[in-house]
Amino acid sequence: MKGHCLCGAIVIQSPDTTHVDACHCGICRRWGGGPALGLACGTEVSLVGEEKLKVYRSSEWAERAFCGECGTHMFYRLVPTGDYFVPAGLFQDGPEFGFKEQIFIDRKPSYYAFANETANLTEAEVFAKFASLLPDDDAKG
Numbered sequence: 001m002k003g004h005c006l007c008g009a010i011v012i013q014s015p016d017t018t019h020v021d022a023c024h025c026g027i028c029r030r031w032g033g034g035p036a037l038g039l040a041c042g043t044e045v046s047l048v049g050e051e052k053l054k055v056y057r058s059s060e061w062a063e064r065a066f067c068g069e070c071g072t073h074m075f076y077r078l079v080p081t082g083d084y085f086v087p088a089g090l091f092q093d094g095p096e097f098g099f100k101e102q103i104f105i106d107r108k109p110s111y112y113a114f115a116n117e118t119a120n121l122t123e124a125e126v127f128a129k130f131a132s133l134l135p136d137d138d139a140k141g
Contacts, residue, residue: 001015002093003092005067005069005090009067009070010052010072012074012090013048015042017095018097019039019100020098021037021085021099021101021102021103022035022037022103024104025107025123029109031064036087037088039085039088041075042084043082052067062076062078064077099116099118100118101118102120
């Protein structure tokens, strides 16, 4: 799959994936103004225009990146594994996605709801799932 930021300064390429996940944590909502709708792209992501990329270390175990020209969110990356989660909207000409999972469902505000039937994980369930990756003193991403 190939996508790009709003201004086209950064092009991102990743293996094809078929599903979108939503994150309702407060950090994702603050970062993007709503839930993050992203694709789990693994570690096989390549970027063209990396010199325009701005990276912010949002915790000991995660970083977020955006285009320094237009501000488009480019990825969330788990530092311990190098796994990328990329906004689905970057891939306008990609495959048809299915909506698979929502995380931090107990942190979702009441002013929106998705009608799709998905797997739903609470904050505790997410941290339990990724416990082996997280430093003991840092449980926020």
